Amino acid sequence: MKRSPTPREIEAVLRKRLREKGYKLTSQRLAIISLLSKDLTHPGAADILKKIRKSLPHVSVSTVYYTLDMLKREGLIQELEFYDQDNRYDINVSNHINLICKNCGKIEDFPGKQPYTYAQVRQKTDFQPLGMRYEYYGYCKSCRRKRAG
Amino acid sequence: MKRSPTPREIEAVLRKRLREKGYKLTSQRLAIISLLSKDLTHPGAADILKKIRKSLPHVSVSTVYYTLDMLKREGLIQELEFYDQDNRYDINVSNHINLICKNCGKIEDFPGKQPYTYAQVRQKTDFQPLGMRYEYYGYCKSCRRKRAG
DNA sequence: GGCACAAATAGGAATGGTTCCTATTTAGTC
DNA sequence: GACTAAATAGGAACCATTCCTATTTGTGCC
Structure with missing residues (x-):
């Protein structure tokens, strides 16, 4: 069984x-990249800016976007667009399913596999997929608990 | 076998x-609603505005958004957000899989069923889904043909 | 260590889809 | 036809993101 890489290892690779x-x-x-290696909550550009300004107070908005765009083009991170939320950025470039809480905005990964492979889609429809997004919207465990009282 | 409703029937229901x-x-x-009943290409707000201005030239942008928002709140249409594209609106409120062409922007429905039911997600993760989106990005048949020459 | 140069950054302006504001208009009802 | 709350038109505001450009900085080379 292959263990998943530590934040330090992910950062070194980047x-x-x-x-x-x-x-x-x-x-x-x-x-x-240090932040994205450690922070697995899929932070948005504003979060990233806020957090890295703790150590580098004069970082500009445009630099954050420029850098995220570069990392994205190089395939080192994944940009995710969500319903009623700003874009988020994810160090995990593999295809996976996200569970998005409509209350607290938290995004979890769903432990299930991609249901239709690209080959299956291609075969069935003649459409050639290059990427995918699979998301469920709802309420996470802790937000449901709070609502129940 | 139940046939799917005609545009006229969909419109009457709305x-x-x-x-x-x-x-x-x-x-x-x-x-x-007449447009959305007939136009199954998942048009965006700008498309809708342009098309209905052919018969009602003074319709405003805000009216279109206000109306789409109302239809959405009432569960009569579905709002879809896409990667690198404006929002689109879909009369089909059932959960389904979209195939989105990165070249021409066309959006097809994939003829497959929802792979994880809400109950399955809930059971596996304690996350309660209320909605979902499942999308593949790539190139449609006709755009691949054009590219091949 | 210091230099040169292209690449990267900071800061602010511009963009553009969407939302907000409000005076005017209209569908529904009697 | 008149009344009234709801809906619309038009434009201003919003805000995440992109664009612009003068200044700064990492890197390779000496």
């Missing part, structure tokens, strides 16, 4: 990939 | 529901 591709390892970029 | 709930049947609303 640093290596960026260096290999000739990207400069600026303090802003290192802060962003 | 009119009936609105009247029952005490909504006024204005010319703008009738134009919008």
